[in-house]
Amino acid sequence: MYQYDSYDQKMVDARVAEFRDQVNRRLAGEIAEDQFKPLRLKNGLYLQLHAYMLRVAIPYGTLNGAQMRMLGDIADKYDRGYGHFTTRQNIQYNWIKLEQAPDLLADLASVEMHAIQTSGNCIRNTTADHFAGAAADELVDPRPYAELLRQWSTFHPEFDYLPRKFKIAIIGSETDRAAMKLHDIGIQLVTNDAGEVGCKFYVGGGMGRTPMIAPVIGDFVPPLQMISYLEACLRVYNRYGRRDNKYKARIKILVHEIGADEYRRQVEEEFAHILTLGLEPPPAELERIKGFFEQPGFDAAASDDLDLSDPDFAVWVKQNVHAHKQTGYAIATIALKPVGGIPGDATADQIRLMADLARDYSFDELRVTHAQNIVLPHVKKADLYTVWQKLDEAGLANANLDLISDIIACPGLDYCSLANARSIPVAQKISERFADLGRQQELGELKLKISGCINACGHHHAGHIGILGVDRKGVENYQLLFGGSEGADTSLGTITGPGFSEDGIVDAIEKATNVYLDQRADGERFLDTYRRIGMAPFKEAIYAKEPANG
Amino acid sequence: MKIITGNDLRTGDVIWWTGEGWSRHVNDAVDVPEGAEAIIARENAKQIVTDTQVIDATLTDEGVRPAHIKDRIRALGPTVRLDLSLKPADPAAGTWVI
Amino acid sequence: MVEQNLRYRSDEPVADPAVTVDAFADQSNATAVRIEPGDDARDLLPHLDRLALVEVNFPAYTDGRGYSAARILREHGYQGELRAVGDVLLDQLSHMRRCGFDSFAPNHDIDRAAADKAFATWPEVYQKTVDGRPAIWAKRHG
Ligand code: HEM
Numbered sequence: 001m002y003q004y005d006s007y008d009q010k011m012v013d014a015r016v017a018e019f020r021d022q023v024n025r026r027l028a029g030e031i032a033e034d035q036f037k038p039l040r041l042k043n044g045l046y047l048q049l050h051a052y053m054l055r056v057a058i059p060y061g062t063l064n065g066a067q068m069r070m071l072g073d074i075a076d077k078y079d080r081g082y083g084h085f086t087t088r089q090n091i092q093y094n095w096i097k098l099e100q101a102p103d104l105l106a107d108l109a110s111v112e113m114h115a116i117q118t119s120g121n122c123i124r125n126t127t128a129d130h131f132a133g134a135a136a137d138e139l140v141d142p143r144p145y146a147e148l149l150r151q152w153s154t155f156h157p158e159f160d161y162l163p164r165k166f167k168i169a170i171i172g173s174e175t176d177r178a179a180m181k182l183h184d185i186g187i188q189l190v191t192n193d194a195g196e197v198g199c200k201f202y203v204g205g206g207m208g209r210t211p212m213i214a215p216v217i218g219d220f221v222p223p224l225q226m227i228s229y230l231e232a233c234l235r236v237y238n239r240y241g242r243r244d245n246k247y248k249a250r251i252k253i254l255v256h257e258i259g260a261d262e263y264r265r266q267v268e269e270e271f272a273h274i275l276t277l278g279l280e281p282p283p284a285e286l287e288r289i290k291g292f293f294e295q296p297g298f299d300a301a302a303s304d305d306l307d308l309s310d311p312d313f314a315v316w317v318k319q320n321v322h323a324h325k326q327t328g329y330a331i332a333t334i335a336l337k338p339v340g341g342i343p344g345d346a347t348a349d350q351i352r353l354m355a356d357l358a359r360d361y362s363f364d365e366l367r368v369t370h371a372q373n374i375v376l377p378h379v380k381k382a383d384l385y386t387v388w389q390k391l392d393e394a395g396l397a398n399a400n401l402d403l404i405s406d407i408i409a410c411p412g413l414d415y416c417s418l419a420n421a422r423s424i425p426v427a428q429k430i431s432e433r434f435a436d437l438g439r440q441q442e443l444g445e446l447k448l449k450i451s452g453c454i455n456a457c458g459h460h461h462a463g464h465i466g467i468l469g470v471d472r473k474g475v476e477n478y479q480l481l482f483g484g485s486e487g488a489d490t491s492l493g494t495i496t497g498p499g500f501s502e503d504g505i506v507d508a509i510e511k512a513t514n515v516y517l518d519q520r521a522d523g524e525r526f527l528d529t530y531r532r533i534g535m536a537p538f539k540e541a542i543y544a545k546e547p548a549n550g
Numbered sequence: 551m552k553i554i555t556g557n558d559l560r561t562g563d564v565i566w567w568t569g570e571g572w573s574r575h576v577n578d579a580v581d582v583p584e585g586a587e588a589i590i591a592r593e594n595a596k597q598i599v600t601d602t603q604v605i606d607a608t609l610t611d612e613g614v615r616p617a618h619i620k621d622r623i624r625a626l627g628p629t630v631r632l633d634l635s636l637k638p639a640d641p642a643a644g645t646w647v648i
Numbered sequence: 649m650v651e652q653n654l655r656y657r658s659d660e661p662v663a664d665p666a667v668t669v670d671a672f673a674d675q676s677n678a679t680a681v682r683i684e685p686g687d688d689a690r691d692l693l694p695h696l697d698r699l700a701l702v703e704v705n706f707p708a709y710t711d712g713r714g715y716s717a718a719r720i721l722r723e724h725g726y727q728g729e730l731r732a733v734g735d736v737l738l739d740q741l742s743h744m745r746r747c748g749f750d751s752f753a754p755n756h757d758i759d760r761a762a763a764d765k766a767f768a769t770w771p772e773v774y775q776k777t778v779d780g781r782p783a784i785w786a787k788r789h790g
């Protein structure tokens with residue numbers, strides 16, 4: 001894992017000092033709320049429905065045991081004993097006091113963490129494949145590039161007041177586990193026939209009000225020109241992105257309005273100029289960073305055998321464990337999705353337990369996934385059973401990864417001041433309705449995603465089943481979408497028709513899954529069946545009038 | 551009725567105007583049929599409260615009930631964590647917001 | 649509206665009033681120009697040698713187009729005064745300086761001591777820009 005040197009440390013320390021000064025000026029009445037608000041937002045401090053909410057950056061979703069433990073300690077010391085892991089691989093605390101926020105940031109800085117640029121119209125925390133450095137199908141480890149990106153984007157003076165927020169994701173394998181094409185910029189590290197690495201740039205994707213899938217803008221940018229290419233992409237956006245209407249200010253709108261070809265032409269022109277300026281960190285810097293991401297000291301003799309005689313363990317392995325590049329090792333995902341629980345929430349004790357497991361069994365490494373789960377990336381197969389037992393004791397051995405109850409849900413109206421409807425209670429009811437694990441396994445991979453408003457923080461456009469909360473004359477109402485996906489086969493969901501009440505939506509989903517069970521061909525997932533047979537049979541089932549004596 | 555709400559600047563807590571000061575309990579909120587703007591301006595200037603606004607509510611047998619569901623959830627706390635809400639002992643508290 | 653000027657240059661200030669980018673194109677004797685957010689700074693590139701002052705207007709601090717305009721001018725060798733005008737806030741000064749501004753005319757008071765403190769916010773910087781400060785990566789690799 002990357003470790004700060006004195007330069008990196010100075011930067012986060014300077015930020016803590018700056019924010020402390022800003023908070024003091026606010027509390028002393030020297031600056032008014034309308035001036036202070038953008039400053040606190042630049043540090044991830046929102047004022048939410050019940051209190052201040054702080055979003056802490058977890059750069060490319062990677063953290064070590066000490067950092068994870070600190071996240072748990074912070075939950076106890078400054079919050080109410082829990083935290084919420086988000087789809088952007090960050091963690092949010094819901095009950096932070098403004099007067100304590102500077103101390104909290106100082107605690108974070110002591111473990112090389114921060115809340116820099118976790119809000120505001122700037123370059124946000126870069127996300128990445130949560131299996132980076134471990135996945136069997138990886139071509140190029142994206143983490144060194146993500147770290148290069150982190151440093152470049154931190155306090156970038158030109159791009160701190162963009163037309164709108166800016167989100168970058170980076171991956172290095174064929175399988176896209178980071179919803180890369182639904183970001184402002186998605187970078188896929190690829191190799192050519194000569195074995196050289198290149199960056200494939202997808203620009204102009206996004207969710208929100210107007211979801212769009214990013215087109216390819218740069219085919220094969222040399223990695224040692226990645227920063228220059230980003231400067232060009234951002235500069236064209238900063239100069240021409242719309243400022244008159246915040247709903248049309250994202251880069252996806254610019255790329256869409258002028259067309260991918262024209263945008264590419266302008267980027268190329270700017271890129272040619274920027275290459276003359278020497279803005280790119282030297283090869284030695286990339287090499288230095290790569291040095292931090294060497295393979296951990298795997299035991300080459302580790303056995304690939306796994307004793308699956310405990311049936312509960314076997315189920316968990318089947319669902320939550322993925323292939324590792326190293327024989328004898330595996331990637332274990334901890335699903336933060338108990339039946340009836342709050343997706344992505346973990347208590348301080350659970351967070352600390354995961355930190356301990358990482359230290360003892362995963363070379364001190366953890367990842368946060370955009371599906372609001374936690375990954376132990378390098379577990380020796382021989383240790384898996386012990387890890388599972390410890391998780392089970394802490395209520396963390398949910399064997400439902402990628403099943404219908406592994407729901408992504410935004411905070412919704414329970415916490416979020418922008419919400420139209422609550423998301424979490426819907427997630428709870430669905431997971432309770434489908435509580436039986438056998439039934440979930442029968443339904444197979446089914447990605448269900450819920451947002452409490454059109455901002456789409458819960459990725460509802462990209463759910464095989466998506467749910468969008470709307471406000472119908474002051475009453476919560478839920479629209480249903482089918483057919484969304486993220487990854488290699490990215491697609492956007494289609495709304496089924498009129499919305500449902502909270503209970504109605506759960507019934508509708510059950511009916512839709514019955515249509516799938518009825519109609520599926522061999523090996524088809526819910527999404528595949530939907531793509532083959534279309535909306536009509538689903539619509540018919542979910543809007544059918546109940547017989548009077550039902 | 552019209553009531554005034556905001557957040558405590560230092561702690562972020564949701565607070566309600568009682569006629570003399572601020573309370574964490576919506577039932578302490580008083581009707582401010584007029585003059586709300588002046589109260590807000592004065593209280594904002596003291597730098598102890600932020601995000602102040604006037605909202606609609608009704609007086610019911612159970613107390614003050616904000617008109618909009620968002621404000622009822624603000625008044626109660628997250629319905630999915632009633633243990634952290636203002637009515638931790640009442641398992642049915644969540645139904646109040648609907 | 650206060651029109652004070654925090655200026656970090658030793659040459660004499662230009663007395664000429666700044667003209668619009670459009671007017672500048674037709675006025676061969678103007679030496680000062682004012683860029684509005686929608687203007688393309690690149691239109692000025694052919695005339696850099698006769699310019700002594702470029703004002704970049706920030707009608708609202710949230711509109712960051714001026715940061716790019718400033719950098720583009722400096723990257724192409726503009727040496728004259730580059731002045732940020734309008735809704736210029738204390739907490740933005742250091743970024744503006746990094747993008748090449750060397751003069752600030754905020755429409756509200758910023759005292760010089762506070763400004764100096766703001767410029768010193770970042771002991772180090774991650775990016776190479778036009779202000780001559782070495783990026784952290786350059787220091788790391790000597
Ligand atoms: C609770 C406070 C939150 C607020 C106020 C908030 C606000 C917003 C807004 C306004 C947008 C729309 C941006 C646009 O379209 O320009 C958005 C998008 C998004 N947010 Fe949030 N959000 C919050 C929490 C979260 C959480 C908890 C997550 C992760 C679970 C998240 C992840 C995202 C994602 C992935 C998007 C979509 C990105 C896109 O539009 O391309 N946000 N958020």
Ligand code: SF4
Binds near residue numbers: 412
């Ligand atoms: S989708 Fe809407 S309700 Fe949900 S967190 Fe985002 S802004 Fe809030």
